[in-house]
Amino acid sequence: MATSVHDVPRSASRPRGLAKFFVWSIDHKVIGIQYIAVSLLFFLVGGTLAELIRIELFTPTASLMVDGGAYNTLFTMHGTIMIFLFVVPILAGFGNYLVPLMIGARDMAFPWLNAFAFWMLPPAGLLMLAGWLVGPAQAGWTSYFPLSGPVYSPFDGQTLWAISLHLIGASSILGAINFIVTILNMRTPGMSIWQMPLFCWATLATAIIVLGATPFLAGGLTLMLFDRLAGTSFFSPATGGDPLLWQNVFWFYSHPAVYIMVLPAMGILSEILSVHARKPLFGYKFVAMSSMAIGILGFLVWGHHMFTSLAPWARIPFMITSMAIAVPTGVKIFSWLGTLWGGKIRFTTPMLFGLGFLSMFVLGGITGVFLAAVPVDVHVHDTYFVVAHLHFVLFGGSVLAIMGGIYHWFPKMSGRMYSETLGKIHFALTYVGFFLTFFPMHFLGLEGMPRRIYTYDPKFETLNQLSTIGALIMAVAIVPFLINIVWSIIAGKPAGNNPWRALSLEWMTSSPPIELNFEGTPIPAPDPYGYGTPEGAAYLASEGKLLIAPGSHGHGETPAETKDVSSEHPAAGD
């Protein structure tokens, strides 16, 4: 059943060229790019909102906003859009595009379901934006009760917010099922689970988290909608409900959601660092297992978002579990350092973004330990320290990896090379702008500036102005990025199959890959990170000759002339 894509009829009259991205398609590569493109559009929307936030905060008094409600809408929509309509779906897009290629499959396990999951996203995004037509959500992306309840948020935008997230959550769950089945069942013959690229491990861990956590978001949202529309009272204390119930349910999803946003980005980073440092990934099994450890521990830490509302005794166990997450995170960071060590580092644009991730994410990881310590968190909770922390994790981590990933796989997806010069300008401006925007926020938070305020104590003005200047630099950084993408799609140099001389299977087919991905059944490299090994060099040299003849896909048969390649070399990490 798992390989039945082979039999799915693919009619001859499908649109070609750009048009195919605007219609229903069950090709995972089209769907992947659809995810990525829609997410990037929302990245621009969310980014614009962020710029408006920073412009408002340039001075301590109200400047841009008519009132606090307008400002509350800005950060509510910024957070929601960046998380649910940019980072989560764009990583799903990378997963869609890359996982079947990386494991040598012809498509995802359930191609129709895959398309369906994607097509839930555009209506969800439109519903979210439609909030502005009816009075948008203003209760923050966390939408704590009672503020998000019918009495204090009477506008319909809050209802649309919940419905939109419901759709996105459902899309996410369907995608997760697809990833798990695909990764576990559809690896090409000869690829053991310990030979999968780490991006696949990260996607597998992420999909497991999604499957465990996202139903709680759906449950919470359902109760929220009942409270708002049907007069129930699950979360409103005035009528017997409990606002902390919402916090518990919400964070039981939303903390694991952090790993939904970070683990695939870490997977991207593992690919980039190894390929562009020309060196095997250091400690493959430790890195793969640390994804799983983070995924499991991630379910046990949600209370640290509630250190100022949870009963004092209940804060301690969450402190311990939250601190424990630093251990597998540290394993990853040191393993990436070990990957660089002794390599032949090429400073391509994806590598620069990868190094940017490594150097900035570590700060987000470190501040996470501070936030796990209850007495410290009590002081900095809901201050700009948290804003700094989360952006070092989600921008310094996820977004930099996403940008690196876009450049790394752009040649594969488009068949053309991007401009290194524009790419490097994009990186330099982003890196400097990012640091200038978010580093000063640590000090604002430690000094006691609360988040989510549009007027503030004048003593915070200088650091806020630095931060705003940084944000404007990041806005400028987007320009070379967009020019690069558009220009390179039209006029970039042909990339060839494997411009990075990488070993993983997505590079063992044409760029962009043909329909159903491979001419035959691909044989994976004995080690997807075997750079510097004779086996790796032999595998690269024999590119194209290691494919089984068409028609034998999925039967587990390996012709004699290629069998030796897969059997005589040890698996990765051994």
Next chain:
Amino acid sequence: MKSNRIMPFLFVGAVFVVIGVLVGLTARVFPTQGSAEAVSVDSLFNFMLAIAVVVFLIVEGGIIYSIIRFRRRPGDETDGAPIHGNTALEITWTAIPAVIVVVLSILSYQVFVGTQTATDDMLVIKVRGQQFQWSFQYPMPPDPDPAVTEELRAKIQTYMVNADLWVPIGRRVKAEITSQDVLHAFYVPEFRVKQDAIPGRVTETYFTPTQALDAWVLCAELCGVNHAGMSQINKVFVRDQAEYDQFINDLYAKAKSLANDPRAPEVGKELIAQKYPCGTCHVINELGTKGNVGPALNGIGSRAEGHAANGEGLFGGTDAAAYIRGSIVKPNGYLVAGYSGGLMPQNYGDPNVMPEDDLEAIVNYLLTLKDQ
């Protein structure tokens, strides 16, 4: 010579540790240490900071070293060394962070328990959060006056409310916190305390002020349209015991006089100034309030008379008082042109939120506001 290769790294590591210790000993990134808790929290933070600096320097140093030392030289098309891992190293960098977080957990636990300790002679202050202002209710001083009955004392207690937080130096304070509407978070950065105010619950936090101080009570939890304003309205005054006693005695004297005639306009004026957050959304020149969320209340007495004459917005009543009263308890019932519903608290009709005496006093005060 393996030791010759490791020595430079050990040396650099030692330098990183020295830098970390120096940063931990000297960093002053917090506001004034206004409480005993601030001292212990800051020490914990600086201890963590020292470790964080070392970890940060190791990682960033490793990246920078690799970028320089292991950069591809022009013309070099070869790969890096095929090193797949080093189990001893991997176990080391799993175990050391594990030990660090265990130590940090234990230290944090000790500090946290210290901040949560109750004592017998604590000063208990009731903190009430409302959109968009805090108010603080203080315990009464003893009163030898035989005319003050238990019943009267209970009444006086309801007026022992001030919009500012006054606390004496050196006395442990227990704040009992609740909210009338949405979530708020009681936050005084100088004390390093923060605790959510949750409607329907009373939460607690403790602190011991250690020096004279003027600061702000902030709201750290998003609470609606004027959340930002809630951090710039209530002050903290830490004073020595004598000054604090003076404040309490003055507050008591005032409360006692208010209790004599609980529905007088002066009572209403005092309640708006100290207890209810009207001024955070409405301009009242006489009280110097600047809120711009709802319509200004200057001249509301005259306007209410106009409404009474026209027979509009009276909520079933007949006079100016009915207009004002109705607008308070059913704010969506009659909307002034240009303002949308749902902005004002909807629960002032609940006597647990606003007792009948307070409501009458406020209506009577607003009726006196005749000039624009």
